[in-house]
Amino acid sequence: MMEMRISGLGIAGAFGCGTRELRAALEHGGVKPSFCADAGAQSIPVYRASTTALERYLNKRVLRRIDHFSRLALLGAFEALEDGEYNFDFIPARERLGVVLCSGFGALSTTFRFLDSVMDDGDSFASPTAFSNSVHNAAAAHISMQLGITGPGQTLSQFDHSFISGVQQAQMWLEEKRVDAVLLGTVDEYCSVLGYCWERFLGIKPSTQMRPFASDSSSALPGEGAAFFLLRPQQDGSAGYARISGMECGHVRGSSPRLGSGAPLILGCEGYPDTMNMYREHLPADAAVACYTPLYGASPVAPAFDVAIAALALERGKAYPAPAAPPAETGWATLSSGSAVETLTCVDFGVGGEYSALHRARPCL
Amino acid sequence: MDTKAKLKQVLVEELNLEDVTPDEIEDDEILFGEGLGLDSLDAVELVVVVQKHFGVEIKDMDEGRPALQSINTLAAFIEEKQG
Structure with missing residues (x-):
């Protein structure tokens, strides 16, 4: 693309x-x-x-x-x-x-x-x-x-x-x-x-x-x-702020987002148990994740806020503090505040099983 | 509340005239163009508002044009139709 x-x-x-x-x-x-x-x-x-x-x-x-x-x-x-x-x-x-x-x-x-x-x-x-x-x-x-x-x-x-x-x-x-x-x-x-x-x-x-x-x-x-x-x-x-370097969409029935091992991810988790199960099933066990929805709530605009936050983080080259930590049993690490980021992927699962992954990278200046 | 006062209140509320209060609207102030600044879309809205709040129908442009000049003319039109 x-x-x-x-x-x-x-x-x-x-x-x-x-x-x-x-x-x-x-x-x-x-x-x-x-x-x-x-x-x-x-x-x-x-x-x-x-x-x-x-x-x-x-x-x-x-x-x-x-x-x-x-x-x-x-x-x-x-x-x-x-x-x-x-x-x-x-x-x-x-x-x-x-x-x-x-x-x-x-x-x-x-x-x-x-x-x-x-x-x-x-x-x-x-x-x-x-x-x-x-x-x-x-x-x-x-x-x-x-x-x-x-x-x-x-x-x-x-x-x-x-x-x-x-x-x-x-x-x-x-x-x-x-x-x-x-x-x-x-x-x-x-x-x-x-x-x-x-x-x-x-x-x-x-x-x-x-x-x-x-x-x-x-x-x-x-x-x-x-x-x-x-x-x-x-x-x-x-x-x-950042480059959009790739995107993918699909449905959990037929595919899964291609997420690299240890990839830093911003998740669109909004507090729905059904979609949380999809994140658990489709994310790498060693993913480093952050979720910022406690700053703006659940709505169809939330994935766009995630992308805005990723853009701000990539512009400065450092992750922002995550307001919530993932449960220990997921095995995911929290994308720690201030950790260097060169790429970020925003992942979002919908209640119907649709998913999207938007890959971003730091701007090439 | 008399017809003119109610008209002014309805105008401000229904047309969302946030920068003017009912008291600030003069009875003889021109409603459209350089007066109160209403436009053709407001005219359509106003026809609905008059029918809804006063039970008076403005049937066509021949009736509407003179009636929609000012608060005075509109109030007189409504009162005449209400008998």
Whole structure:
């Protein structure tokens, strides 16, 4: 595959907004979920993300028709382009920039609010603005409109594996030379219906704490956020965080990710016992692992946060402290804080048995 | 609450006018363009809002254009239709 370079990062989650706040959370921990009273019979802990930082880029009047989901996406997009020092004064740059937006669930809050209004008041009273925001590609449209991007746009949804699908799409566009760069983002939001499901079907309680390697009972806490990447071909010589040197996807029924012995891995464990069993079965016994989901919770955007953390670690050449240690019986070592890293692979198993492995290496400067 | 006050409140809430309060909207302020700054998408939303909150239907552009000029004109239109 053609290697890609991550040259800009835009992230917003429970840890805060931007690379500086994510680095601080990685170094010092302390990210706590908040409690959402609307989740059902009792409030459950949720890793919420704020979009107040978006007012740095857009005024309130512009934002008034843009819902939380699209605001998260816009915040990630602005941050990634600013971080990657993308030159918008150069008009062809707008035409040669692709937008790929990935989401597992889409704009949940707006979608349910729109459906509720149809059921409560009939379709003639349904808000046209709510309908337009409930469409899955609304966030990508907001990004293109607000940033003046006229290159191709694509919205993808493949639940837990939406992000890896987006990486494939970006790689294809760059290889075809259809674009010079791709703004690849993943965004997902929490909503009260999701909270109800978490409580009802996963048994999450107010006292539940996120234990990513749990195999006895589910400890996954819902999260939300946005993670955006400005991707360029590796050979274009621009600076960046890391190279994407390989990727693989599959299903546990037919294959297994190719992970080298002792390979440093970032695992997407979110506290689901079923997927934990897949990690146990398919990872090398001597793997050195880290898992950072206690900083942002469980959601389809979590694999993209993992990739952002890997990029930050590879940029500085050292691993960040892992907030949770793997159980001793796995035999896995904890990727120790400060240990030198030249390559990192982010591995993610979905509840249906799908897996993805994204291989990254330090940038070639 | 009279029609004008309710209209202003509904306008701010339903159109998410975060940078203005109901009290700041003048009765004779032009709603679209340079006045309050609403646009054609707001007009569509406003038609739904008026029907939902006041039970009054704006059937076409001939009816809507003069009614949607200001709070004064819209309130008068609603009150007339409500009889």
